[in-house]
Amino acid sequence: MFGFLLKRVSVIIPTFIGVTLLTFALIRLIPGDPVELMAGERGVDPVRHARLLAEMGLDQPLLVQYWHYLTGIFHGDLGISVVTREPVIREFFTLFPATLELSFCAIVIAIVVGLPAGIIAAVRRGKVTDYTVMGMSLTGYSMPIFWWGLLLILLFSVTLGWTPVSGRISATYWVDEATGFMLIDSLLSDEPGAFLSTLHHLILPAFVLATIPLAVIARMTRSAMLEVLREDYVLVARAKGLAMPLVVCVHALRNALIPVITVIGLQVGVLMAGAILTETIFSWPGVGKWLLDSIRRRDYPSVQGGILLVSCIVIFVNLTVDIFYGVVNPRIRHQR
């Protein structure tokens, strides 16, 4: 087990170094002088220019720069935002709870809807239900989610007036930021309608972000379930007289879940990419929108730090899933 852990962890080290090389290269590959690019049309006087260059360490040899960058990362120093003059890492982690909350709700929706849908489709294989679920899942998989978000705003916010268009909570509530997770903060606050308002704001963006993972989970569950339902032990369980729902939920599901869990883990990357689009449409104050805004504002230290941190999160979650997979499935663990 220890060897397995060590092996998995050691595999991500080159990946991590690669990502740092990429983000390191990012700021240096942009054509033109980074300071002048960031200053824009206003221009910048030579003294300030030199000071900014030195501040970002861009006046040193590349290898030294990379070394400083790498050691900086391990000290939690990702540079300073050019726009707000705040440390990038602080900006990121102030906004990250919003993204985490949104992504968490999205993956919960995706699992709660996708898993049963996939199971039902597998059990009723070749029937109308199966075709409906698979058709919807293929449509969801092909969905441009930025448009899907606009469409749902058009329907639920503009036409029906059920949900708000943007933000995390109605402006009439003042909620103290204790955890950064609005669902928890609004529950802790003594304002009566705050939690409902938060839920109201969350439901549409979370559903939009859930669309693609939902479709993927439903497809994967169906095919894993079909595979398992063919096994002898399912037949034995049926022959013993157990009811089909019991066999499906107890005997089959446990084994079908293994590939599904991997797929759920892989959705983290999808969620992070989707968050950029979803947050932009719903003006959700999370890291996705911040990253895009930083690109538009040419705030390159923020872009660099943001991409690095998001990548690290994705790598870390994938590693966790990998290890978890090894724990539940000994065959993986003992493979060379």
Next chain:
Amino acid sequence: MNEQLLTASPGDVLATPGPWREFWDYFSANRGALIGAGFILLVLLAALFANLLTPHSPFEQYRDAILTPPAWQEGGVWRYPLGTDEVGRDILTRLIFGGRMSLFIGMMVVCLALLLGTLIGLAAGYARGITDTLIMRAMDIIMALPSLLLALAIVTILGPGLINAAIAIAITYLPHYVRITRASVIAESSRDYVTASRVSGAGVLRLVFITILPNCMAPLIVQASLGFSNAILDAAALGFIGLGAQPPSPEWGSMLSNALEFIQRAWWVVTFPGLMILLTVLAFNLMGDGLRDALDPKMKL
């Protein structure tokens, strides 16, 4: 199979169906794949003959007809069947011309990724050893990042634009092709026919490109078809956030980039471009599934 043998005349039995015939039999049995292929053909033809199909130019701004609703709605005219946008451009015309951009970007991404990916995959699978390890580690890094995020990073470096977006997306999809090619090359290399070819004196290039590569094509074709849909989707997303095709070019994603402003008063500006993206991506996915079933018996479920 048996029934066929019983009912067919002896002459028919001897004539085995050719590979194309066999492919078509499988492919055409899949109704979804046929519909998908049909829709793609339609978009392709519309894109090719765009100038003949519509009297308007995609850039012409009819200032007297700003935000005209679709023809069937009150206030709509058949001159602009799907209405006009915020500066009075005909939406249907822009959608038809937008097909050009989406298909072009799909083609460019798939060609780039397929070509580079196959070459790198062949190199990794044939050379093995340190080359292989280095290449696969590099691919792992690309795979570790969400494709849109990596594309964003690359577009930030290259600058926004349709071609740069295509290059960025192609890089993010490179690992799929590399992995598939490498895996099939490794699987095929140990086969007898490759050994036979090597023993009879075939050089490295002949071995790799003429002996091994044709036998790795099926999964690559499937991946390319499915890659088309991802490429179109990502390109549209980049266009939407303003880093892909630049206005005023009639790209479906960038047509939506300021749709949020018109969501209250002009639903047609918001609806149609996205619908085209969805239908086209869906069509490619359906066709890709059909191709997979027809070409790759191993992947059949």
